[in-house]
Amino acid sequence: MTLSDTDTPVAGGSITERDRSRVPNAVWVWVIRIGFVLAVLLSWQETATHNLLNPIFTGSPSGIYTAFIGLFKTSIVTTDLRVTLDETLIGFALSIIIGLTAAYILNSSSTLEKAFRPIISGANAVPRIALIPLFIIWFGLGPDSKIANVVSFVSFTVLVNSLEALKSADRDFWLLARTLGFSERQRIWKFVVPGAVPVFGATFELALIYSFLGAVTGEILGGINGLGVQLETAANQVQTNKFFAILLLIVIVTLIFVQIMHLIRVRLMTWHAIEMRGQG
Amino acid sequence: MSMQSGVLRQGPEKPAGQPVSSQAPPSRGQPAAIRADHVSLVMTAGAGGDPPKEILRDITLSVGRGEVVSLIGPSGCGKTTFLNTVAGLEEGYEGSLEVLGDRPSAGRAEVGYAMSRDALLPWRTASRNVELGLEARKMAKKERRELARDALERVGLGDHLDSYRAQLSQGMRQRVALARTLVGNPSLLLLDEPFAALDAQTRVLMQEHLARVLTEYRGAVLLVTHDIPEAIVMSDRVLVFSQRPAHVSKEFTVDVPRPRSIVKMRSSSAFASLQDRIWSELAQGEEGR
Numbered sequence: 001m002t003l004s005d006t007d008t009p010v011a012g013g014s015i016t017e018r019d020r021s022r023v024p025n026a027v028w029v030w031v032i033r034i035g036f037v038l039a040v041l042l043s044w045q046e047t048a049t050h051n052l053l054n055p056i057f058t059g060s061p062s063g064i065y066t067a068f069i070g071l072f073k074t075s076i077v078t079t080d081l082r083v084t085l086d087e088t089l090i091g092f093a094l095s096i097i098i099g100l101t102a103a104y105i106l107n108s109s110s111t112l113e114k115a116f117r118p119i120i121s122g123a124n125a126v127p128r129i130a131l132i133p134l135f136i137i138w139f140g141l142g143p144d145s146k147i148a149n150v151v152s153f154v155s156f157t158v159l160v161n162s163l164e165a166l167k168s169a170d171r172d173f174w175l176l177a178r179t180l181g182f183s184e185r186q187r188i189w190k191f192v193v194p195g196a197v198p199v200f201g202a203t204f205e206l207a208l209i210y211s212f213l214g215a216v217t218g219e220i221l222g223g224i225n226g227l228g229v230q231l232e233t234a235a236n237q238v239q240t241n242k243f244f245a246i247l248l249l250i251v252i253v254t255l256i257f258v259q260i261m262h263l264i265r266v267r268l269m270t271w272h273a274i275e276m277r278g279q280g
Numbered sequence: 281m282s283m284q285s286g287v288l289r290q291g292p293e294k295p296a297g298q299p300v301s302s303q304a305p306p307s308r309g310q311p312a313a314i315r316a317d318h319v320s321l322v323m324t325a326g327a328g329g330d331p332p333k334e335i336l337r338d339i340t341l342s343v344g345r346g347e348v349v350s351l352i353g354p355s356g357c358g359k360t361t362f363l364n365t366v367a368g369l370e371e372g373y374e375g376s377l378e379v380l381g382d383r384p385s386a387g388r389a390e391v392g393y394a395m396s397r398d399a400l401l402p403w404r405t406a407s408r409n410v411e412l413g414l415e416a417r418k419m420a421k422k423e424r425r426e427l428a429r430d431a432l433e434r435v436g437l438g439d440h441l442d443s444y445r446a447q448l449s450q451g452m453r454q455r456v457a458l459a460r461t462l463v464g465n466p467s468l469l470l471l472d473e474p475f476a477a478l479d480a481q482t483r484v485l486m487q488e489h490l491a492r493v494l495t496e497y498r499g500a501v502l503l504v505t506h507d508i509p510e511a512i513v514m515s516d517r518v519l520v521f522s523q524r525p526a527h528v529s530k531e532f533t534v535d536v537p538r539p540r541s542i543v544k545m546r547s548s549s550a551f552a553s554l555q556d557r558i559w560s561e562l563a564q565g566e567e568g569r
Contacts, residue, residue, distance in 0.1 A: 170399070172395065172397050172399040173399060173401070175369070175399070176399045178369060178387060179369070179391075179393035180387060180412065180413060180415075180416050181387025181388065181417075182387070182415075186415075186416070190401075191401065194401070194403045194404075195401070195402070197403070270444075271402055271403040271404070271444045271445075271446075274447060275444065275445070275446040277446070
């Protein structure tokens with residue numbers, strides 16, 4: 001007697017008819033995507049050329065392009081971009097370390113967790129932008145106050161999401177860990193943390209975007225160097241094209257880093273992709 | 281392997297209240313795998329202020345080395361709690377309980393424990409899930425991997441070593457879990473309704489499978505189930521638990537040598553009569569509530 005008759009593997013198999021109709025047509029996706037962007041850029045360009053809207057205030061795609069190329073001949077790329085990146089990445093790293101450590105500690109003691117829950121909720125409700133002037137008083141106009149700003153923006157998000165991920169561990173895994181003779185620490189590392197990786201990954205991606213936001217916002221409200229400072233300067237001088245060019249630079253740099261994070265996440269989570277696909 | 285159409289004789293029934301353990305297990309001078317003497321368990325009031333619950337009352341039984349014993353009883357009667365007590369997961373019981381000659385404690389290498397839910401880690405392949413059963417001990421990675429492969433081959437999953445949970449059917453997942461339990465070569469297997477999560481057809485196939493695995497297994501098995509046919513075909517003895525607080529209300533001996541043919545056994549008249557008698561014993565327990 002064999003078991004193979006009813007025991008067929010389930011995942012990676014055929015796509016049903018219903019599913020197929022839901023698979024988007026790749027060609028149309030690109031046609032719509034490029035078409036939309038072109039339409040926006042063209043009508044923007046046309047309104048600027050024909051003075052339908054004042055190009056001094058709105059800029060124009062061709063002007064932004066020229067300004068963007070021009071950025072690479074200035075210290076904006078060599079100095080300000082570096083300053084902003086340093087602030088963002090240092091703040092991001094600190095936030096991850098602080099958030100994860102706090103989550104790990106709170107997860108290991110229900111007393112501590114209960115005690116700190118309302119405090120965390122309260123602190124998280126503080127409008128963080130309002131703290132920026134305070135950080136400038138404490139840490140000066142340089143990068144330190146921006147790093148503090150990033151940490152205040154991001155570490156709570158990391159803490160709250162990671163704590164949730166750690167706590168959502170399966171009860172059966174706890175039972176299994178005990179019967180197999182694992183210590184409490186081994187249980188966390190072998191049974192809980194790997195299962196929380198998908199949530200960690202999504203949280204880190206979000207955290208990275210918020211880190212850029214925190215650094216640039218801090219610079220706009222007061223700083224010496226950085227892309228936010230340059231944004232503020234361009235706006236004050238009504239250099240709209242340069243303003244958009246710097247904005248474009250921020251978007252491109254952010255997307256590059258988020259994409260790197262995303263690739264790391266996908267590599268770590270082959271199992272998760274299979275799990276999502278397999279349940280049909 | 282010869283499939284004998286063993287004559288299904290029923291051993292002497294023992295009325296409730298008598299010390300069931302009087303029947304000496306087939307030990308060879310070794311202590312029994314499990315020896316419970318008047319084990320009682322009262323769950324103390326929880327945080328919600330519930331009154332204490334008496335779960336187990338005076339349970340006396342023994343499981344010999346190499347013996348397969350089933351526990352059957354009304355749902356919620358405490359059979360899983362008893363199994364967990366033997367596994368060392370429940371503390372605070374009264375009476376004396378010896379598991380392989382020692383007090384029960386969780387995480388002993390010589391005790392294997394499996395539940396109805398497979399609890400496979402979705403981020404590990406089948407073979408890495410089986411390795412988990414060995415990771416709490418000091419063992420070289422290479423040796424672990426080889427033992428895991430052997431264990432998976434034994435349950436017929438030799439060509440699914442690198443499959444993730446989502447790529448396996450429910451029956452296959454259950455077999456991976458079984459391999460994880462068997463890989464450390466425990467002397468005592470504690471199985472808590474191992475097939476309850478499976479559909480009827482797969483369950484019968486898994487019973488066949490476990491029966492075949494157990495023919496090569498020399499240790500003792502305590503199997504908790506609510507499935508009477510499963511209890512009969514798998515075990516040397518079937519113990520019926522009463523309503524809560526649970527005690528052993530009756531014992532049935534299944535006098536068919538193993539390996540058995542489950543299909544042939546199921547169609548014999550003696551099987552049907554034994555099934556009827558266990559069923560009426562259970563039904564009596566329900567009425568006596």
